[in-house]
Amino acid sequence: MEISDRVRAGDVRAMARLISLIENGFPEATSALKGLYPFTGQAFIVGITGPPGSGKSTLTDQLTQEFRRHGRTIGIVAVDPTSPFTGGAILADRIRMQRHSLDGGVFIRSMATRGHLGGLAKATNDVVNVLDAAGKEVIFIETVGVGQDEVEVVKTAHTSIVVTVPGLGDDIQAIKAGILEIADIFVVNKADREGADKTVAELKAMMALGPGRSDWSPPIFKTVAIEEEGIVELAQGILAHQAHLDQAGVRQERQRERSHALFLELLQERVTRRLLERAAANGILEQTIERIAHRDLDPYSAVDEFLEKAGF
Amino acid sequence: MVEERKIRVLVAKPGLDGHDRGAKVIARAFRDAGFEVIYTGLRQTPEMIVSAAIQEDVDAVGVSCLSGAHMYLFPRIVQLLRERGADDVLVFGGGTIPDEDIPKLREAGIAEIFTPGTPTSVAIDFVRNRAGRDRK
Numbered sequence: 001m002e003i004s005d006r007v008r009a010g011d012v013r014a015m016a017r018l019i020s021l022i023e024n025g026f027p028e029a030t031s032a033l034k035g036l037y038p039f040t041g042q043a044f045i046v047g048i049t050g051p052p053g054s055g056k057s058t059l060t061d062q063l064t065q066e067f068r069r070h071g072r073t074i075g076i077v078a079v080d081p082t083s084p085f086t087g088g089a090i091l092a093d094r095i096r097m098q099r100h101s102l103d104g105g106v107f108i109r110s111m112a113t114r115g116h117l118g119g120l121a122k123a124t125n126d127v128v129n130v131l132d133a134a135g136k137e138v139i140f141i142e143t144v145g146v147g148q149d150e151v152e153v154v155k156t157a158h159t160s161i162v163v164t165v166p167g168l169g170d171d172i173q174a175i176k177a178g179i180l181e182i183a184d185i186f187v188v189n190k191a192d193r194e195g196a197d198k199t200v201a202e203l204k205a206m207m208a209l210g211p212g213r214s215d216w217s218p219p220i221f222k223t224v225a226i227e228e229e230g231i232v233e234l235a236q237g238i239l240a241h242q243a244h245l246d247q248a249g250v251r252q253e254r255q256r257e258r259s260h261a262l263f264l265e266l267l268q269e270r271v272t273r274r275l276l277e278r279a280a281a282n283g284i285l286e287q288t289i290e291r292i293a294h295r296d297l298d299p300y301s302a303v304d305e306f307l308e309k310a311g312f
Numbered sequence: 313m314v315e316e317r318k319i320r321v322l323v324a325k326p327g328l329d330g331h332d333r334g335a336k337v338i339a340r341a342f343r344d345a346g347f348e349v350i351y352t353g354l355r356q357t358p359e360m361i362v363s364a365a366i367q368e369d370v371d372a373v374g375v376s377c378l379s380g381a382h383m384y385l386f387p388r389i390v391q392l393l394r395e396r397g398a399d400d401v402l403v404f405g406g407g408t409i410p411d412e413d414i415p416k417l418r419e420a421g422i423a424e425i426f427t428p429g430t431p432t433s434v435a436i437d438f439v440r441n442r443a444g445r446d447r448k
Contacts, residue, residue, distance in 0.1 A: 013397065016369035024317045087318075088343035094364060095353035101363040108367055112318075112348050 003028075004035035007134050012107065015134050019109055022126045033126055036133035041255065043075070043132040044242055045139045047157030049119060049179065052145025054163045055189040057096035058225040059234075060140050064100055066235040067138050073105040075131030075139040079121050082112040089113075093142060107131060119143035119150030125262060128156060146179060154182040155261045158254060159241045161234075163187045164203075166195035180206065183218045184241050187234060191222035215248055216241070275310055284309070319347045319443045320370040324361045325354045326389070329379035334406055334428070338374060341432035347439070358388040365393065365401055371443035372402040374435075382409055387420035394421075400446045404438065406430070 006014030021029035046063075048056050057078065064074050078093035091110035100106040109127060116122040120143055131139050143153050154160050162183035180203075188199050200220050207218065219237050223230035245251040279285040288306060291297040297305075323339045325332050332354055342349045350368045352361065365373050373393075377385055386405050393401050405417065406426040414425050423442065426435050 012366055013369075016367050020320075020369045082348075083343060086344050087346040089348045090339055090343050090351055091348060092351045092353075094350060094368075098352055098356065098360055098364065101360045101367075108364075110350050110368060114318075 002032070002035065004032045004133075007032070007036060007130060008039060010134050015107060015130055016109070018130055019123075019127050022123045022130070023111070023114070023121070029126070033129060036129060040129045040132040043128075043136055043139045045128060045132075045141065045157045045159075046238060047141045047143065047153035047160040048163060049143040049146050049150070049153050049160065049182075050163030050187075050189075051147065051165075051168065054145070054165045055223075055225045056142050056145075056163055057093040059161075059163060059187065059189060059223065059231075060093075060142050061097045061100070062225050062228055062231045063140065063235055063238070064097065064106060066231050068100075068103065068105060072137045073135065074100075074107070075128075075134070075136030076106070076108040076142065077111060077124060077127050077131070077139070078108065078142040079111045079113060079119070079124065079144050081144050082114050084115070087114075107134070107136060113144060117150070118152030119146045120152050120156070125156055149179070151179055151182045155258060158245060158251060159184045159238055161185045161187055161238075163189050164199060165190045166193045166199045168199075184216065185234070185237050186218055186220040187223055188220060189223050189225050191230065192224045192227070196222060215250065216244055275306075278310070279306070317444070319372075319439065320350065320368060321347050321439060321443070322350045322352065322361065322365045322368060322370045322373045324352045324356050324364070324373065324375050325377070326356050326358055326361060326375055326385040327377050327379045327381045328355060329377070330354055331378045332376075334378070335374075335376040338376070338406065338432060338435060341436060342374075342439070345436040345440070358385055358392055361389055362392040362396065362398070366396060366398055370401060371447065372404065372439050374439075375403070375405050377405065377407045377409075380408075382407065383413060383416070386417055386422050390421035402439070402442050402446075404435070406435075 003014050003018050007018055018029065018032055048060055050056055060076060067074055080089055080091045080093060082089045089112035091112060094108060094110055097108055111121040113121050124141060128139055141153055141157060160182050162179060186203055188196055200222065203220050221230055221234045221237055223234055288302050292299050292302055321342055323335050325335050339349045339351050350370060352364055361373065373389065375386060375389060382405060390403050393399055402423050404424040405422055409425050409427055417425055424438055
């Protein structure tokens with residue numbers, strides 16, 4: 001049986017192995033993904049992002065528990081950073097989720113960023129497609145601990161949850177562009193700590209400043225994930241956003257944006273690779289770089305020349 | 313573009329003792345050797361470890377035990393991997409293991425035992441040489 005058929009049948013080993021093939025960029029991964037694509041688009045995808053230590057893994061664990069209680073099957077992609085020096089990584093998000101390891105309705109995969117910026121691993125989208133095609137109904141993507149600008153998760157997720165904790169900084173931090181703008185839902189976790197109400201007030205004030213989004217006003221939930229507090233409400237908040245997306249037709253719009261981004265990304269990668277392979281083979285790449293380095297040629301004209309020769 | 317295949321290792325602490333320093337030291341050393349290390353933390357049952365190893369598609373599982381229960385826990389992990397068709401996953405162990413137990417553990421399918429004082433480089437070389445060799 002083909003690996004894609006085994007994935008569709010929910011074979012855990014096949015799913016795990018295909019994800020490795022994808023991560024390692026093996027060609028057989030692409031052919032399997034081609035076969036699986038028609039069966040994707042069923043899952044509801046929830047992104048969970050926020051700074052390191054804000055409780056993303058614990059929230060993911062608790063939300064998994066809550067959705068399992070209602071019989072939904074779950075896929076989890078948990079991303080941790082790769083060391084820029086050694087290429088190694090310690091992927092430790094599972095520590096908080098191990099109680100689900102024996103539940104056949106939950107598949108958890110840890111991924112390292114492998115140098116990819118933006119808060120996700122490069123292969124995240126493809127891995128989500130594997131889990132989707134395997135029939136997982138809700139897929140959680142837990143990003144690396146992010147700062148202010150790693151917002152890539154919004155391109156993949158239907159619902160993006162931004163997690164923060166009390167006491168991270170004054171209210172100016174909250175007006176900054178980037179991460180706070182992508183939230184469909186805010187979570188103030190560790191809300192038993194001092195300053196939780198202040199953080200909620202600051203988020204509200206920040207949202208009141210801007211023109212806001214006409215269609216959806218991001219709710220703010222207070223949770224103490226480790227004590228299971230506020231989880232039921234948060235899960236209902238996710239479902240409410242899902243209902244909103246379906247009603248407003250926004251989900252199709254997001255699906256279109258996601259397809260657009262995916263196609264451009266793949267195209268860019270393939271075109272660049274082919275061009276470079278050809279240029280490297282006939283020595284043009286090396287010559288061009290030499291000329292730029294010696295100031296015989298400027299890089300802008302070099303690109304023009306290069307593309308012209310390639311027939312563009 | 314075929315990238316270099318990453319070595320993935322699960323480092324786990326089965327059983328009830330809470331001494332995870334050794335496991336953390338080895339996890340860190342593996343990271344520095346360029347491996348991707350999935351760390352699952354304390355008090356894991358063999359069933360939980362094997363399930364995680366399969367989902368994470370690791371090349372090797374390193375288990376550390378200082379409670380004395382290694383003669384049950386380590387072979388059980390090997391057995392469960394075999395039952396699930398994942399006998400190509402390399403299993404090695406560490407911790408306070410008496411010398412006389414080591415041959416029996418080898419016989420049960422544990423590829424290597426690293427006792428206290430083993431330099432981390434020995435474990436790294438071992439995994440690098442053996443990981444994925446029998447990958448199905």
